[in-house]
Amino acid sequence: MFIRNEKSIKEFIQLYPVTGILVIINLSLWLLINFLQLPIGQSIYQWGVGSNFFIEHGQYWRLVTPIFLHGNLMHVLFNSFALVLFGPALEQMMGKWKFVAAYLGAGIAGNIATYLLGPASIMYTHLGASGSIYGLFGLYLYLIIYRKHLIDPxxxxxxLVFLLIGVMMTFLRPGINVHAHIFGLIGGFVLGTILLSNASPYSPWRNRPHFRHAEENDIGFDPNRWKKKRMDPTTKKRIIWGIVILLFLIAWWNRM
Structure with missing residues (x-):
């Protein structure tokens, strides 16, 4: 489910448009605000960053907008990578609109919890898609517990490894929005009871009719299979992605 087989960014966006668009929004806004530092970027930040003080005074859009804003480069890269890793399977299994509802719903749940339980000071602000990312974990946790046939071992x-490390980091690392993480996770799990009720199993070939056709017409017996010395491309991808995931876990654990 988490091994990416797409040959290009264009193909990835064609197969998983919601995930692709969300990543593009995250990176574009970060570049606009933090790298290019254009006036419009600063205005987006000032009007979009999470602030319990301003929410208290009626600026309720700040329960949504912080989901798309990030701080430093590592913040936006980690959240975007997690979205690329865990988003595609859910987008296909749930459908585009249910995936959007789950992603935004979990993020909003985390921001509402931050508003209700966090500091009310005008100096306190928060931002990031972490609540939504933990919402994806909540959806997968629902699959693991109640829809076991939809997720392989x-x-x-x-x-479970990502979730365990993520929860540990939430309470061990300073400067993390604990409320967004935990209630984003809970929000995703609760939304799973509704949005995953008719989910179909994930297949990397479902949206690729030309691949399906080739697979159906493939010869089952290869008389030259024993002569092949080179590693199968799929195996290579699995090894590479396994290394990437391992490095991501190590870096995630050690990030500030």
Whole structure:
């Protein structure tokens, strides 16, 4: 479920448009605000960053807008990578609009919890898609507990490892919005009871009719299979992605 087989960014966006658009929005806004530092970027930040003080005074859009804003480069890269890793399977299984509802719903749940339980000081601000990312974990946790047939054992282990490390980091690292993480996770799990009720199993070939056609017409017996010395491309991708995931876990654990 988490091994990417797409040959290009264009193909990835064609297969998983919601995930692709969300990543583009995250990176574009970060570049606009932090790298280019244009006046419009600063205005977006000032009007979009999470602030319990301003929400208290009627600026309720700040329960949504912080989901798309990020701080430093590592912040936006980690959240975007997590979205690329965990978003596609859910987008296909749930459908585009249910995936949007789950992603935004979990993020909003985390921001509402931050508003209700966090500091009311005008100096306190928060931003980031972490609540939504933890919402994806909540959806997978629902699959693991109640829809076991929709997630394979290997993917289950990956989710549980990420979730365990993520929860540990939430309470051990300073400067993390604990409320957004925990209630984003809970929000995703609760939304799973509704949005995953008719989910279909993930298949990397479902949206690729030309691949499906080739797979259906593939010869089952290869008389030259024993002569092949080179590693199968799929195996290579699995090894590479396994290394990437491992490095991501190590870096995620050690990030500020």
């Amino acid at each position: 290997g993917s289950k282990q990956i989710v």
